Amino acid sequence: MKTLLLPGLGADAAMYPSRDYSHLDQLVIAExxxxxxxxxxxxxxxxxxxxxxxGPEMVVGGASLGGMVALEIAKIAGNRTVLLIGSATSPSEVNPVLQKVSHLADYTPIRMVQALAGKINDHHGSELLAMFERADSHFVTAMCRAIFNWEGRADYRGAVCRIHGRKDKVILPPKDDGKLIADGGHLISMTHGPIVAAFVERCTANVA
Structure with missing residues (x-):
């Protein structure tokens, strides 16, 4: 089943390392x-x-912000299955501390933070920092606000398949559904790629 996955906020396709996901021949990693x-x-x-x-015949999903946008895609395009990778079905699942910080988005010099991340990364070679440095600062600022104005899953009645890190401090782990990775944090698509890839493969195999 053709599947489209979106990255998280401040991230890009590198959030899904090819070594872990390239064997999924129907998978499209979107920017x-x-x-x-x-x-x-x-x-x-x-x-x-x-x-x-x-189109409605596809499976859509994503990590963090990408999963939330995937839910919106599914509402509009009629997709029957959504994959949430360390993502949320409601703004209430996002750490409330981050909601308070989001109000400062207009006053936070994202470009300055990105430049600092780039300098730090000169010594560390972190893909995470590299992604953040590449991100569009205006998009990051706008989405920081948009997340907390989002209506969430609302009336979407399709299947929602969730995988989450039990130690995620950004989007709190769901209590009643989904697969939890015991030692996983917020970036499980990178840190636990083989497990997440197997989850994607399993969930999409069941879609007719």
Whole structure:
């Protein structure tokens, strides 16, 4: 089953290392669309649908913000299955401390933080820092606000398959559904790639 996965906020396709996911021949790892002033997850979802010709027969999903946008895609395009990788079905699942910090998004010099991340990364060679340095600072700022104005899963009635790190401090682990990785944090698509890839393969195999 053709499956499209989105990265998290401040991340890109490198969030899904090819060594772990390249064997999934029906998997498309999408980049975020070039930012054009979108202020809601729904608006970003419509851009992804247009740029990747997302139809109802596909499975959509993503990590963190990517999973939330995937839920919006599924509502619009009629996809029957959504994969959430360390992601949320409601803003209430996001750490409340981050909600308070999000109000400062307009005043936070994201480009300065990115430049600092780049300098730090000169010595550490971190893919995570490299992704953040590459990210569009305007998109990051807009989505920090948009997450907490999102309606969540709402009336979506399709299947939601979840995998989450039990030690995730960014999006709190679900209590009643999904697969939990005992030693996983927020970046399980990178730190536990083989487990997440197996999850994707298993969930999509069951979609007719």
């Amino acid at each position: 975020w669309p070039a930012y054009k002033g979108e202020k809601s997850l729904t608006a970003v979802a419509r851009r992804v649908i247009d740029e990747h010709a997302v």
